[in-house]
Amino acid sequence: MEMPASLPHPTHWLVRISEVFAEEEKGILDGLSAGGRKKLGRGFHWIRVEDPAAIRGSGFSKFLRWNLPVHHSWPCHPPDVEGFVEKAAQALARKFGGAGVQTLIVGPLDPGAPQRYYKSLASNLRGRALQLFPESIRVVRDAEDQDPDRPTLFCLVGAEGLYCGVQTPRESNGFFPGGTKFIKQSGPDAISRAGAKVAEAIHYLALYRQAPPAAAHWLELGASPGGMTAELLQRGYRVTAVDRAPLDKRLHRQPGLVEILGDAGTFQPPVGTKYEMILCDMNGDACGAFSQVLRLTEYLVEGGMVIFTLKMPGVGNIAEADELEAEVLRMAKASGIAPIAATHLTYNRYEFTLFFEKIGSGLKKV
Ligand SMILES: C[S@@+](CC[C@H](N)C(=O)[O-])C[C@H]1O[C@@H](n2cnc3c(N)ncnc32)[C@H](O)[C@@H]1O
Structure with missing residues (x-):
């Protein structure tokens, strides 16, 4: 899928590696020829890659649970920034308002974190940004209603700041920022996990x-x-x-x-x-x-x-x-x-x- 021309060519990507492969992390990132590596949230890595084909079309791709080209980042500690949601939403609207995305979805960089601060921040940011974007992107109500083949603005927010990019859910390998929908086990009486x-x-x-x-x-x-x-x-x-x-x-x-x-x-x-x-x-x-x-x-x-x-x-x-x-x-x-x-x-x-x-x-x- 062609990306909107208004977006800069990304130099950095956000990739997520499952905890099961923690011991292989270095080998996977070496295999992607990833430079400037920085760990973010839970399982995310902010990396510099010259060749995106390594991310989506190599033997290493299956080790990446999710990936996103980073078109906009704001490294900061959100609780220390006054008016973070408003400032972030205005920046998103300025940068991506005309990019023709089907919707925008915001999630926490650490999805399993026990405290809800970043989950509510993500939801407040999405709510405010939606008000500033063209009406057309409000048609997609649920992440699963997305067309897997149309670009979405995915945003992740956490203690290390805000990371955003435009890509189709299929290319990112999931409808949600970070991967698949979290499906709960059906409780202690489940027949098996x-x-x-x-x-x-x-x-x-x-x-x-x-x-x-x-x-x-x-x-x-x-x-x-x-x-x-x-x-x-x-x-x-x-x-x-x-x-x-x-x-x-x-x-x-x-x-x-x-x-x-x-x-x-x-x-x-x-x-x-x-x-x-x-x-x-x-x-x-x-x-x-x-x-x-x-x-x-x-x-x-x-x-x-x-x-x-x-x-x-x-x-x-x-x-x-x-x-x-x-x-x-x-x-x-x-x-x-x-x-x-x-x-x-x-x-x-x-x-x-x-x-x-x-x-x-x-x-x-x-
Ligand atoms: C991981 S368990 C499957 C769990 C199951 N999918 C669930 O939802 O509970 C693997 C199963 O494969 C079965 N299995 C392995 N080799 C088999 C074979 N040749 N024929 C039939 N069952 C086999 C084992 O008996 C075992 O119950």
């Missing part, structure tokens, strides 16, 4: 594709104890859940669910079955798990999609993670399955979530 992981994956997928159709049939490999299954059923989807271990008994006899107790390697769908989605969260050898997914894509409708957790047992560095991903992508290509995206979600541990589609026109692009 994976429920929030699949909810986040479906939210992320909206950057690229329309949501799976209502009542879509999901084939789920590695479903036990059933956190993801419960989430899918709750959304009205049908699920065939395969695992060597049983599902939590709260799921027994749930409408829309077929439970297959057995090995994914020997599972054969009934004749004539078609799935709209395949979800795989199996642990163990990643290539072994993926080969089962590929075998079963025969039963996926054209345009159907695969959500695959790329688990990395035994992988301890960036090069090995890259090699494993490359192997999975080779396997997919050889089977006619196209990659859509690869990312690290809030609920991913040392693993990535990969999205693929069976080439065809079944499910529409966004």
